[in-house]
Amino acid sequence: MLDAALTDTISKFPLDIKPFRDMIEGMRMDTTRFRYDNFQELYLYCYYVAGTVGLMSVPVMGIAAESESSAQSIYNAALYLGIGNQLTNILRDVGEEEFMKEQITRARFYFNLAEEGASKLEKASRWPVWSSLLDYDNFTRRAYVGRTKKLLTLPLAYTKAQSMSSLILQ
Ligand SMILES: CC(C)=CCC/C(C)=C/CC/C(C)=C/CC/C(C)=C/COP(=O)(O)OP(=O)(O)O
Numbered sequence: 001m002l003d004a005a006l007t008d009t010i011s012k013f014p015l016d017i018k019p020f021r022d023m024i025e026g027m028r029m030d031t032t033r034f035r036y037d038n039f040q041e042l043y044l045y046c047y048y049v050a051g052t053v054g055l056m057s058v059p060v061m062g063i064a065a066e067s068e069s070s071a072q073s074i075y076n077a078a079l080y081l082g083i084g085n086q087l088t089n090i091l092r093d094v095g096e097e098e099f100m101k102e103q104i105t106r107a108r109f110y111f112n113l114a115e116e117g118a119s120k121l122e123k124a125s126r127w128p129v130w131s132s133l134l135d136y137d138n139f140t141r142r143a144y145v146g147r148t149k150k151l152l153t154l155p156l157a158y159t160k161a162q163s164m165s166s167l168i169l170q
Contacts, residue, residue, distance in 0.1 A: 013059045019052035026052065039106070042090075043083065050086035054078030061129075062122035064164065069120045077117020081129075084110035119164050126161035127154075134160070 009015065026048025036042040058078045063071060087107040091100050111133060118129045134153050145153075 009060065015056060015059050019055040022048050023052040042087075046083045046086040046090075047079065050082035050089075051079040052082065054080070054082035058121075061125035064120055064122050067120040067164065069117070074117045074120050077114045077120075080110040081114035081118075081133075084108075084114060119160070123161065127158055130157035130160045133157075 026045065029045055029048060033045075036045060055075055055078060058075055063074055067074070084107045087103050087110065091103040091107070094100065115133060118126060118133060121129060131150075131153060134157050
């Protein structure tokens with residue numbers, strides 16, 4: 001069964017079905033598994049529930065025609081942004097300090113990998129992605145960014161979105 005918005009999206013963009021199937025698998029896991037014994041297992045879970053969102057986003061956001069990066073590397077960057085987001089999402093809910101430190105380092109690693117790909121998206125899609133990557137402190141406190149701070153972040157995200165390089169203004 002498809003809803004109207006998804007039907008419309010599928011008719012307009014070249015979406016692959018695999019991330020959708022994998023996401024459903026992640027939802028199944030959510031109902032049966034509550035512990036992950038190592039990072040490999042946790043990574044797989046993060047892929048199913050969030051990496052898949054990144055993969056679904058790329059065909060909709062579009063890759064810049066002038067990008068010289070491979071499509072594969074941009075899909076990977078999108079996948080890593082999903083992984084970083086999901087790790088952040090989990091660690092916000094777990095108060096344990098040692099565990100947190102390790103996951104913060106991991107999440108930062110995936111956010112860094114995502115940055116390069118963010119600059120290779122279609123120009124109109126870069127700004128929202130940069131807005132989500134810049135200056136959000138999800139790590140040391142519950143993710144809350146006030147309206148003023150959000151607005152102040154937008155010009156920098158916009159400037160970065162004008163360029164194909166992820167290195168400026170860092
Ligand atoms: C970087 C490039 C090339 C493209 C961008 C591709 C994108 C948009 C990736 C981001 C994918 C994404 C938004 C993943 C987040 C998934 C996630 C952690 C959702 C959590 O949402 P909720 O379940 O509503 O959160 P709560 O648990 O707080 O309720």
